[in-house]
Amino acid sequence: MYSVMIIEDDKKLSLLIKNHLEKYGYKSQIIEDFNNIKTEFIKNNPHIVLMDINLPVFDGFYWCRDIRTISNVPIIFISARDSDMDQVMAIENGGDDYITKPFSYDVLLAKIKGVIRRVYGSYAENTSSEVLETNGMFLYINQNVVEYKGKKIELSKKEFQLLYSLIKNANKIVTRENLLEVLWNDVDFVDDNTLSVNMTRVRKRLEEVGISDVIETKRGQGYRIIVSW
Template sequence: MFKIMLIEDDTTLFGEIKTRLSQWSYEVYGVSDFGRVLQEVHELGPELILIDIQLPQYDGFHWCRQIRAHSNVPIIFLSSRDHPMDMVMAMQLGGDDFVQKPFHFEVLIAKIQAILRRVYDYSTERVELRSWQGATIEFVKNLVTLQDSSVLLTKNEMLILKILIEHKNTIVSREELIRSLWDNEHFVSDNTLTVNVNRLRKKLEPLGLEKYIETRTGQGYIATEEVDL
C-alpha cells in the first residue's frame, strides 16, 4: 500500500479525501503540527504528498521548497486559487502536478495513479546509466554528473531528459512528452510541460548542458549531441 501525506487544514475536506483514497487502498496521513511539516514528512516517509497552498503559519510553496531540499518525493498541489502564476510557482518549486479546487475525485485519483505508476515503476528500470554530451545520467538516482559537478533532478525532470536523450537529435513532440509524463493529456495544461522543461534547463545550467535541450516551435523538443562519423 502506498503512503500518502495529505497536508490540508480544512478538516472536512481532509476527511473526504482520506475516505475516498482509503477506498483505493491508499494509506492517508495528515499533519499534527503545521509548524513541523518537514519533520513529519521525514518521519512518515510518504510515497506521495498532496499539499494545499493556503496553510497555517507557512504556505504550501514554503513547505515544497523545504521538502525539495531533502527529497524527490512526488508532490501534487491542491488549491482553490485559480491564478496561472500559482501553477507556475508550484511547478518551478518542484511540484509534479496541480489540481484546482473544487475538483472531481476521478481527476485527482487519475493523477495520483499516473504519478505513482511512473515514479515507482520507473525506478525499477534495468538501464541505470547513460552518457550524453560527456555527462553521466544516473536514472535511478536522478543524478546528472559532468566532470566533478552533479545536479539532482526531480522524477519529472529526469523522465523528460530520459525521453529526449533516448531520441537524441530527433524532435519529440509535446504531445508525446505529455502522454509519457501524465498518461492523459486531457488533464494537463500545455503550460505545465513548458514549466517542467524550463525547470530542467535551469537545473542543467551549472553543467553547461541547458543549451543542448532545444525548443522547436510548433513541434516539440530535441536533445542534441554530435554524432561521430
C-alpha cells in the same frame, strides 16, 4: 501498502480524505504541525503528498518547493483556487497534479492510482539499466543525477525527465507536445512559457557539469539535443 501524507488545514476534510483512502487500503497521515511540514515529511516518508495551497504560516507552494529540495515524491495539489495561474504555479513549484475543490473522492482516488502506476508501478519507466551513458555523460535513472567528467549534480524530477527524453532521442527533434506529455501527462495543462522555463533550467544544470549550448530550440516544433560535446 502505499502511504499518503495529507497537508490540509480543514480538519474535517482531512479526516474525510483519510477515512476514504484507508477504506481502499492506503495508509494516511494528517499533518497538524504547519510550522514544520518538511520535518514531518522526513519523519513519515510518504509515497504521495496531498497539498492544499492556503495553509497557515506558509502556503502550499512554499512547502512544495521545500520538499523538492530533498525528494521527488509525487505531490498532488488540492485547492479551492481554480484559476489557470494557480494551476501553472502549482506545476512550476514542483507539483505533479491539481484537483479543484469541491471534488469527487472517486476522482481523487483515480488520480492517486494514476500517480502510483506512473511512479511506482506498471507505467513507471522501464529501463534495462539504472545508468544511461551518452558520450561520457551518465544519467542515473533512479537518482535523478547527471554526471560528466567526474562532476555529479542532482536534478529535479522534471529537469531529469526532460533531459532523459532528449537523450533518448539524441540528435532528433522532440516535439513540444511530447515533452509536455512526458512531464505532466496533459498537453493542455501548461503553456509554452512553462516548458521554456523548465528547459532553461535544464540548460543551466548542464552548464554546471561543463556541457554548454547542446540543446537547440526548434521554433514551432520542439527541442533537440546535439550529442557532440
